[in-house]
Amino acid sequence: MSDLPRYEYVKLADAIAADIASGRLPRGAALPGERAMTELYSVSIGTVRRAISELRKRELVATLPAKGTYVIGVPGPTDCSPGEATTGD
Numbered sequence: 001m002s003d004l005p006r007y008e009y010v011k012l013a014d015a016i017a018a019d020i021a022s023g024r025l026p027r028g029a030a031l032p033g034e035r036a037m038t039e040l041y042s043v044s045i046g047t048v049r050r051a052i053s054e055l056r057k058r059e060l061v062a063t064l065p066a067k068g069t070y071v072i073g074v075p076g077p078t079d080c081s082p083g084e085a086t087t088g089d
Helices: 008-022 034-041 045-057
Strands: 061-064 068-071
Touching: 008 034, 008 045, 034 045, 045 061
Parallel strands: none
Antiparallel strands: 061 068
16 A cells, blocks of 8 residues: 555645654644745645644644644654654664
8 A cells, every 4th residue: 555645734744743753843842833834844724734633633733722733742653654664673
C-alpha cells in the first residue's frame, strides 16, 4: 500500500507530528494560526483544517475556541506514517 499517494492533509499532519516528536513543538506549544499555516506550508485552508482534525484524532493537539491549537501529546509508534516508521536500531 505504500505505493498509494497520500493526501496533502495527511502529509501536513505527519510533518507537524514529526515536529512534535522531535521537540520542535513541545507539549503546550501553540501551533501557528490557520492562515499562517497556509502560507508556511503552501496549502489551502481546507488542507490545514483537515490536518488539524487529523492531529486531534491522533490526540496530539487540542483546539480551544478563540484561543488556538496547542500540543497536548507526543506521537507514539503507531502515529508515524508507513515511510517514517523506525526500526529501533
